[in-house]
Amino acid sequence: MAVQPIRLFGDPVLRTRASEVVDFDKELRKLVKDLWDTMEDDGGVGLAAPQIGVSLRVFTYHCDGFAGHLVNPSFDVVGDQTQDGPEGCLSIPGMSWNCTRHLHVVARGWNMHGEPVEVEGSQLLARCIQHETDHLDGVLFVDRLDALTRKAALRAIREAEWFGEPAPLVKQSPHPLFGKAR
Numbered sequence: 001m002a003v004q005p006i007r008l009f010g011d012p013v014l015r016t017r018a019s020e021v022v023d024f025d026k027e028l029r030k031l032v033k034d035l036w037d038t039m040e041d042d043g044g045v046g047l048a049a050p051q052i053g054v055s056l057r058v059f060t061y062h063c064d065g066f067a068g069h070l071v072n073p074s075f076d077v078v079g080d081q082t083q084d085g086p087e088g089c090l091s092i093p094g095m096s097w098n099c100t101r102h103l104h105v106v107a108r109g110w111n112m113h114g115e116p117v118e119v120e121g122s123q124l125l126a127r128c129i130q131h132e133t134d135h136l137d138g139v140l141f142v143d144r145l146d147a148l149t150r151k152a153a154l155r156a157i158r159e160a161e162w163f164g165e166p167a168p169l170v171k172q173s174p175h176p177l178f179g180k181a182r
Helices: 024-041 123-136 147-159
Strands: 046-048 056-064 068-075 084-089 092-102 105-110 118-120
Touching: 024 046, 024 056, 024 068, 046 084, 046 123, 068 118, 068 123, 084 123, 092 123, 092 147, 105 123, 118 123
Parallel strands: none
Antiparallel strands: 046 056, 056 068, 068 105, 084 092, 105 118
């Protein structure tokens, strides 16, 4: 198992747009395995490479009966329906707030071998795809909250026991949404 420490809110890698993957090689396959092992170990439903300190456009997911990974993903919104519900993040452990996301998306990218992949999702899978793609753009879900909720969220984060701690010293606990439902 290749479990890696998860970077926490405040780490600059989480606010940086990740680079496109250009080499579909052994290192990429190891990264996907590390992401998978770390996501599973921490009970997450998704994990993006920047969350383990690697600024590449890759994420893994395991929710709503679907599991896999996407390299250099993009997504299209299907329809105009949205969903509002609790969302959390392994980089913001133990906290969640209601966040509005598109209800249905279709993601496209590649697998670790450079073969095209398409994933269509609604509900939790759609939320996960949007959340993890945001990570690759340096966006955290708290950025998507309404102004009042975001202010309260940032206050709670600053007051959290783990805030300001280096990632290797913090053992993640499963999150109510992004840490359990599969």
